[in-house]
Each structure stands twice: as C-alpha cells, then as structure tokens.
Amino acid sequence: xxxxxxxxxxxxxxYQVLDNKVFRILALLVCPIILLTFVIGxxxxxxxxxxxxxxxxxxxxxxxxxxxxxxxxxxxxxAFIQNVQHLIVDQLAGNVGILLSLxxxxxxxxxxxxxxxxDVVFSRPVGRATLLLARYxxxxxxxxxxxxxxxxxxxxxxxxxxxxxxxxxxxxxxxLTYVFALVHxxxxxxxxxxxxxxxxxxxSVLFFSFNGCVQSKAWIWLEWGRARAExxxxxxxxxxxEGKLDLDEGTAGLFTHTLDVLHFTLPKxxxxxxxxxxxxxxxxGEKELLRDGPGSLVLHSSPPPYVYSPPPGEADLAHxxxxxxxxxxxxxxxxxxxxxESRLVDKPGEKPRKRxxxxxxxxxxxxxxxxxxxxxPERSKIQEQRIELEFVAWGETREARKLAHAKxxxxxxxxxxVLELEGETAALPGDFARDxxxxxxxxxxxxxxxPRYMDPVAWYTHRLDWDAPLRxxxxxxxxxxxxxxxxxxxxxxxxxxxxxx
Amino acid sequence: xxxxxxxxxxxxxxxxxxxxxxxxxxxxxxxxDGVSIExxxxxxxxxxxxxxxxxxxMVKIFLGLVHRTGGEVELFGQDCADPALRRRxxxxxxxHRLPGYLTGRQMLRLFAxxxxxxxxxxxxxxxxxxxxxxxxxxxxxxxxxxSKGMQQRIGLAQALIHEPELVFLxxxxxxxxxxxxxxxxxxxxxxxHKGVTLFLNSHLLMEVEMICDRVVILSRGKILRQGTxxxxxxxxxxxxxxxxxxxxxxxxxxxGIGTALVPQENGFELALNDEExxxxxxxxxxxxxxxxxxxxxxxxxxxxxxxxxxxxGGPR
Numbered sequence: 001x002x003x004x005x006x007x008x009x010x011x012x013x014x015y016q017v018l019d020n021k022v023f024r025i026l027a028l029l030v031c032p033i034i035l036l037t038f039v040i041g042x043x044x045x046x047x048x049x050x051x052x053x054x055x056x057x058x059x060x061x062x063x064x065x066x067x068x069x070x071x072x073x074x075x076x077x078x079a080f081i082q083n084v085q086h087l088i089v090d091q092l093a094g095n096v097g098i099l100l101s102l103x104x105x106x107x108x109x110x111x112x113x114x115x116x117x118x119d120v121v122f123s124r125p126v127g128r129a130t131l132l133l134a135r136y137x138x139x140x141x142x143x144x145x146x147x148x149x150x151x152x153x154x155x156x157x158x159x160x161x162x163x164x165x166x167x168x169x170x171x172x173x174x175x176l177t178y179v180f181a182l183v184h185x186x187x188x189x190x191x192x193x194x195x196x197x198x199x200x201x202x203x204s205v206l207f208f209s210f211n212g213c214v215q216s217k218a219w220i221w222l223e224w225g226r227a228r229a230e231x232x233x234x235x236x237x238x239x240x241x242e243g244k245l246d247l248d249e250g251t252a253g254l255f256t257h258t259l260d261v262l263h264f265t266l267p268k269x270x271x272x273x274x275x276x277x278x279x280x281x282x283x284x285g286e287k288e289l290l291r292d293g294p295g296s297l298v299l300h301s302s303p304p305p306y307v308y309s310p311p312p313g314e315a316d317l318a319h320x321x322x323x324x325x326x327x328x329x330x331x332x333x334x335x336x337x338x339x340x341e342s343r344l345v346d347k348p349g350e351k352p353r354k355r356x357x358x359x360x361x362x363x364x365x366x367x368x369x370x371x372x373x374x375x376x377p378e379r380s381k382i383q384e385q386r387i388e389l390e391f392v393a394w395g396e397t398r399e400a401r402k403l404a405h406a407k408x409x410x411x412x413x414x415x416x417x418v419l420e421l422e423g424e425t426a427a428l429p430g431d432f433a434r435d436x437x438x439x440x441x442x443x444x445x446x447x448x449x450x451p452r453y454m455d456p457v458a459w460y461t462h463r464l465d466w467d468a469p470l471r472x473x474x475x476x477x478x479x480x481x482x483x484x485x486x487x488x489x490x491x492x493x494x495x496x497x498x499x500x501x
Numbered sequence: 502x503x504x505x506x507x508x509x510x511x512x513x514x515x516x517x518x519x520x521x522x523x524x525x526x527x528x529x530x531x532x533x534d535g536v537s538i539e540x541x542x543x544x545x546x547x548x549x550x551x552x553x554x555x556x557x558x559m560v561k562i563f564l565g566l567v568h569r570t571g572g573e574v575e576l577f578g579q580d581c582a583d584p585a586l587r588r589r590x591x592x593x594x595x596x597h598r599l600p601g602y603l604t605g606r607q608m609l610r611l612f613a614x615x616x617x618x619x620x621x622x623x624x625x626x627x628x629x630x631x632x633x634x635x636x637x638x639x640x641x642x643x644x645x646x647x648s649k650g651m652q653q654r655i656g657l658a659q660a661l662i663h664e665p666e667l668v669f670l671x672x673x674x675x676x677x678x679x680x681x682x683x684x685x686x687x688x689x690x691x692x693x694h695k696g697v698t699l700f701l702n703s704h705l706l707m708e709v710e711m712i713c714d715r716v717v718i719l720s721r722g723k724i725l726r727q728g729t730x731x732x733x734x735x736x737x738x739x740x741x742x743x744x745x746x747x748x749x750x751x752x753x754x755x756x757g758i759g760t761a762l763v764p765q766e767n768g769f770e771l772a773l774n775d776e777e778x779x780x781x782x783x784x785x786x787x788x789x790x791x792x793x794x795x796x797x798x799x800x801x802x803x804x805x806x807x808x809x810x811x812x813x814g815g816p817r
C-alpha cells in the first residue's frame with residue numbers, strides 16, 4: 001500500500017475521532033482534572049493551593065481523615081503525587097474512561113458497513129482487511145489521544161506546580177491504549193458479524209467487565225491460594241503434587257480449571273497496570289534503606305523518630321545487625337537491634353525442621369523464668385500488620401532505673417529475624433515494648449515470593465516478571481493478549497471478506 | 502467524440518449470483534442467472550430493468566462488492582477480484598452515504614488519496630471536480646449538512662476525482678432537481694466525449710435513451726433484450742403527417758391507402774408501407790393539401806421497455 005493511501009486512512013480516522021461528540025465530552029472532562037494539577041501543588045512543605053495562597057501540612061491533611069503521617073516530608077510529597085496519578089489514570093481512566101471510550105467507538109465499524117457507506121468505501125483500491133484495520137486503529141487512536149492529553153497534562157501540571165512527577169507515569173498512556181486495544185478487538189469482531197453498534201457496545205462492555213473479574217480477581221486469588229497451600233505444605237513436609245490445591249479436585253476443580261482456561265485464553269487486561277508498576281520501578285528504581293538478601297527483608301525508610309545507624313544499602317544481618325535508637329518524652333529512650341539467624345533444626349535421620357516464632361518465644365520464656373532480679377516476663381503477639389511478631393517483654397530495676405527489655409521474632413523462609421529492645425522508661429515494660437516494636441516493624445517488608453507475606457495482588461505483582469515461568473511471565477501475558485486481539489481481528493477480516501454489500 | 506474501440510472493457514460470461522437464505526444457506530433466490538455482456542471501450546452502456554432485476558448486483562460484482570456464485574468477469578482484461586483495478590474505476594452507488602464527519606473537500610481528498618492519486622495533483626483535481634459539479638461554495642461544509650441533491654453532486658465528484666477510465670453510475674440523477682439533473686447529464690456527456698466508458702444504471706429511460714449507445718434490459722436475473730438504441734426503439738410502421746390544414750374529407754381522400762388512420766390536431770397518423778407512403782403523399786399533394794412534415798414513428802425506449810416486460814410477464 002502506498003503512502004497517500006496510508007495517509008488517507010490516518011486522516012479519515014483522525015477526522016472521525018475529532019468529530020465524535022463523546023470524544024469532545026471526554027476531552028472536556030479531562031481538562032478540569034489537568035487544571036487541578038496546575039492549582040494544587042504537592043510540595044515538600046505541604047499541599048499548596050493556588051500557588052501559595054494557602055498551605056496545608058501533610059500531617060494536618062492526614063489528620064482530617066484520622067490518619068497519621070510519619071515518613072519524612074519529601075517522600076510524602078512524592079507519595080501524594082503518585083497516588084493521585086494512580087487514582088486518576090489507572091483507576092478512573094482505566095475503568096470508567098475505557099467504558100466511555102468503548103461506547104464512543106462502538107459505531108466506527110458498523111457505520112462503515114452500512115448500506116451506501118460500504119459501497120463507496122469498499123469500491124476503492126484498498127483491501128477490506130486494511131479498511132477494517134484502519135477503523136480499528138481509529139478507535140485505538142481515540143483512546144491514545146485522550147490518554148496522552150490526560151497523562152501529559154497531569155505530568156506537566158505536577159512538574160510545574162509541585163516540582164516533581166515520576167516520568168514513568170507517562171507509561172500510563174501506553175497502558176490505557178493497550179487495554180483499550182484488546183477490548184476494542186472484541187467490539188470490532190462483534191460489529192462485523194452483527195453490523196450493529198448496540199451489539200458491539202454491549203458485548204464489549206460485558207466482556208471488559210467479565211474479563212476484569214476473571215483476570216484481576218478470581219484467577220489471581222486462585223493462584224495466590226494455590227501458592228499459599230503449596231508453601232504451607234512445603235513447610236509441613238507434606239509431599240503433595242506441586243501447585244495442587246483441594247480446589248483443583250472434584251466439582252470445585254471444574255470451576256478452577258475453567259478459570260485457568262479463561263485466564264490463558266482471554267487477554268490479560270489487568271496485568272497492564274502491574275506491568276506499568278514494573279516498568280516504573282525499572283525506570284525510576286526503588287529506594288531502599290536496607291535490604292537483607294537471604295531473608296528478603298526490606299526497609300524503605302525508618303519511621304520517625306527512630307534513627308537507623310549502620311550505612312544504608314545491602315546488609316547481612318546475620319553478621320552485622322541493624323540498629324535503631326529512639327528517644328521519647330520524659331527521658332524515655334531505647335535501642336533496637338535486628339539480626340537474622342537460621343531457624344532450621346537438624347536431627348540425625350530426620351528432615352530438617354523449621355522453628356516457628358512461637359517456639360522462639362516459648363523457649364525465651366522458659367529461659368527467663370527463674371532468672372533473679374527480673375520482673376515476670378510477658379509473652380504476646382502483634383498480629384494486625386503485614387509481619388506477625390511473637391514477643392516477650394520483661395522489666396528490670398537496676399540502680400533505681402527502670403529498664404525495659406523485649407525480644408521479638410518473625411520468620412522468612414529458613415530464617416528467623418530477632419528484634420531486641422533495651423531501654424529505659426517509666427511505663428510498663430510490656431506496653432512500652434509493644435508500642436516500639438509495632439512502630440518499627442510497620443516499616444518492614446518481606447519482599448519474597450511467598451504468598452504468606454503478601455496480599456494476592458502484591459504477591460501476583462511480585463510473581464509477574466520478565467523472566468518468570470510462563471503463567472506469570474510478562475512476555476506471555478502481553479504476547480497471548482495481543483495474539484487474542486489479532487485472532488479476533490483476523491476473524492473479523494475473514495467475515496468481512498465474505499460479506500456481500 | 503471518440504469512437505468506441507473493439508476490445509471489450511467489461512466482459513461477463515454466464516454470470517450467476519444466488520443470494521442464499523437461512524443459517525445453512527439453503528434456498529435463496531437467483532439475482533443473476535447466466536448473464537453475458539460485453540462493454541466496449543469508450544461506449545456508454547445502459548442497464549435497465551424493473552426493481553429486483555439484478556442491475557445493482559451486476560454492478561457490485563464488477564466492483565468486488567458482491568461475490569459471484571458462478572461465471573467469469575473480466576475488467577480491462579483481468580479478473581475483477583483484483584482491488585488494484587479499482588484505481589481505474591469510478592463508482593457512484595445508488596443511495597450512497599458519504600462520511601458525514603468530513604467536509605466536501607476533505608471527502609474528495611480522502612477518496613483521491615485512497616484511489617492512489619499523486620499528492621501533488623490532488624488539490625487541482627479537487628477544485629476541478631468541485632467546479633464541474635457546482636459545489637465549490639459548499640465544499641467547506643460538512644457533508645451531513647448537505648441536501649440530497651448536493652450529496653448526489655458531491656457523490657458524482659468522488660466517483661470522478663481520480664479520473665477513472667470506467668465509471669459506474671447507479672441512478673446518478675436520483676433526488677436531483679431538474680436543473681441539477683441537466684447538469685449531471687452534461688457531465689456524463691462530457692465524459693462520453695472524453696472517451697470514458699460509462700455504465701449507466703437508471704430508471705429514467707429518457708435519460709438512458711439520450712445518452713446510451715447500447716442497452717441491456719434485465720429481468721429476473723436474465724437478459725431480456727440487448728442491443729443498440731436503434732435496435733431497441735424500432736419503427737412502428739406508422740407515419741405521422743403534419744399538415745398546414747386538415748381537409749374535412751381526409752378519410753375519403755386516403756381510402757384504400759394504409760390502415761389504422763388516426764386523425765390528429767394538425768395532421769394524422771397512418772400505418773403504411775413505403776409504396777403506400779408515396780401514394781399517400783401524391784394523393785395529398787394532388788388534393789392541394791400542404792404537407793409540413795412526414796415523421797416515421799419509432800417506439801420510445803419506455804414503450805419498448807414496458808412492452809417487453811409485459812410480454813415477459815411484468816416485473817416481479
């Protein structure tokens with residue numbers, strides 16, 4: 001095909017998009033969102049309204065919603081920008097925007113196939129498949145243009161007024177367009193077979209919703225459940241077949257296998273956001289204060305007023321423990337150390353066994369009992385956060401000073417992390433230790449491929465990778481999704497070739 | 502005017518089209534049933550027939566818009582399925598719908614580019630075509646705002662924008678007012694003079710009669726009759742005499758000459774052969790009757806067409 005024909009098809013698509021009323025409405029809706037990024041700035045000192053007319057501190061803002069912000073202000077500023085970008089682009093535009101775009105573009109193909117219109121277009125020296133592809137691309141262009149306006153507009157707004165914006169945010173243009181392109185293929189094939197805008201619209205909207213449920217909810221949860229069960233079995237030494245869950249058998253198996261088939265055949269639209277997260281990390285890198293490789297423990301920042309003393313970066317906590325100091329009101333202060341040790345117990349003739357954090361706590365209690373000079377030790381748990389801690393706290397009075405001690409344990413794979421506290425306080429040692437341990441451990445993250453430490457989406461995000469096995473491989477996700485769209489377009493082209501106008 | 506050359510531009514042999522019905526394609530009706538035609542280069546070819554005769558189907562098969570069930574079709578000596586051939590073809594469909602989101606000028610540019618016109622020539626061609634169809638002033642308006650007549654004119658312009666060698670016009674004057682109709686007819690005649698081969702599909706028989714060199718009459722998917730215009734509009738055998746004044750004893754004067762005398766205002770009509778025509782003129786002259794005109798009466802295309810259909814059983 002020569003250049004003028006390609007240019008003609010592009011111009012046709014462009015004019016069709018610009019003439020579209022829904023496009024104009026969506027473009028108008030996008031403008032106020034962009035405008036807001038030019039009048040509200042997320043600066044390190046706080047939220048700045050109308051270029052300095054009023055400044056609201058992040059602590060005050062978070063307080064309105066009953067929240068507490070403890071991280072340093074520079075990170076808060078960036079976190080706010082990232083969250084707003086994620087909310088507007090990934091959530092609002094990625095769901096509502098795509099549904100509206102499907103509604104706006106559903107008539108592109110049926111209108112071309114209407115009697116009278118088809119005669120003029122298909123009597124030209126251009127193949128039917130090419131014309132169909134041009135109409136399909138017109139729809140993709142529609143969303144690409146809107147997405148570009150929204151994302152670039154917001155990016156510029158944040159850069160100019162807030163002074164910062166993650167360049168990786170620009171990947172969202174591609175994500176929006178990619179997801180729409182996949183669903184628009186469904187709309188196109190239905191449009192060719194039915195020649196009805198209503199049928200194309202309803203089918204594509206239903207497909208988008210159904211596919212979203214399958215890919216982002218059901219299948220990820222199923223995989224996460226399988227992985228958890230597998231991890232638990234591996235831990236207990238049960239030699240069940242890999243990846244098998246009770247749900248994979250019997251009647252429930254029918255459901256789970258159906259989910260598997262649906263996942264592998266349908267386009268993985270919900271992977272797009274996760275892939276962008278990966279790309280953002282790939283481009284901008286991830287800031288870590290501490291990473292202990294063997295146990296996959298990661299700390300992005302210490303909560304104030306905890307002060308981390310060793311140099312940041314890669315650490316080996318088995319040989320060099322991490323240290324924090326904390327100072328509070330009325331002379332209260334403490335130090336905390338974190339070290340790693342193996343929790344494997346070797347018994348001759350038996351498979352190595354892993355000690356649990358509860359066993360550590362039990363043993364500690366036993367060791368402390370009967371020790372002279374100490375208060376009665378107190379054993380407790382901190383369960384309400386990502387990492388579950390078993391801890392033992394006890395007090396001691398030495399030279400008229402009330403000292404508090406605590407030891408806490410949490411496990412990661414073959415490793416146990418031991419967090420030790422030693423300090424001075426007028427409060428009860430148990431309460432003091434609980435508060436400090438909770439505050440500090442909230443910042444810990446076990447960044448390992450283990451579903452027991454992560455929620456389903458976080459685990460799946462972690463699993464999904466460029467070099468992961470097929471079912472969690474990004475290239476497979478993108479490749480199979482694109483193949484799905486191409487097959488639908490090929491089917492549409494095949495049908496179109498057979499139509500008598 | 503250029504003379505039609507002998508090599509046929511369109512050659513259809515035993516062309517068949519069966520429109521199937523139902524999910525499994527059983528049944529259906531034959532739109533074309535073994536039609537064979539040849540259209541010479543530079544000629545103006547008329548396709549006539551009642552509604553449902555298969556005229557539009559035939560044109561659409563030539564353009565690759567409809568798939569034939571059987572037979573062969575060659576355009577420019579090649580199989581008509583090749584899309585590249587359509588660079589040399591212009592088409593104005595019946596009841597066409599042009600993209601309403603474009604202005605007339607944008608639409609012409611689009612179709613010129615789609616037809617493979619050179620970019621450097623497009624602007625000139627657009628202005629020329631707009632002037633030819635009288636749409637220069639309205640060319641900046643969106644097509645969705647055009648009246649039916651304007652849409653027909655801009656439709657004709659899109660069919661001609663790439664200067665095709667073969668033009669299919671399906672009801673080109675449909676919905677156009679008399680002035681516009683005359684303008685379109687003039688454009689068609691100009692194309693004919695330029696040697697463009699025209700394939701005209703129209704219900705307006707007078708139009709066909711005025712323009713076409715050769716006509717095919719289709720009915721129920723078959724050729725009912727085809728031939729040149731003179732073959733399809735033969736003499737009836739009647740002759741109309743226009744006289745200065747009609748004598749009162751006309752019947753007595755012409756007794757024994759010809760048959761079916763029909764007196765008319767300023768003359769009469771009489772069925773007679775050549776020898777009787779001479780005798781009739783002699784009689785009138787000897788009686789001092791002044792003859793203004795002697796007109797052998799031919800069938801009009803409409804009369805011929807209706808007569809053929811009636812004889813065939815009428816339209817479906």
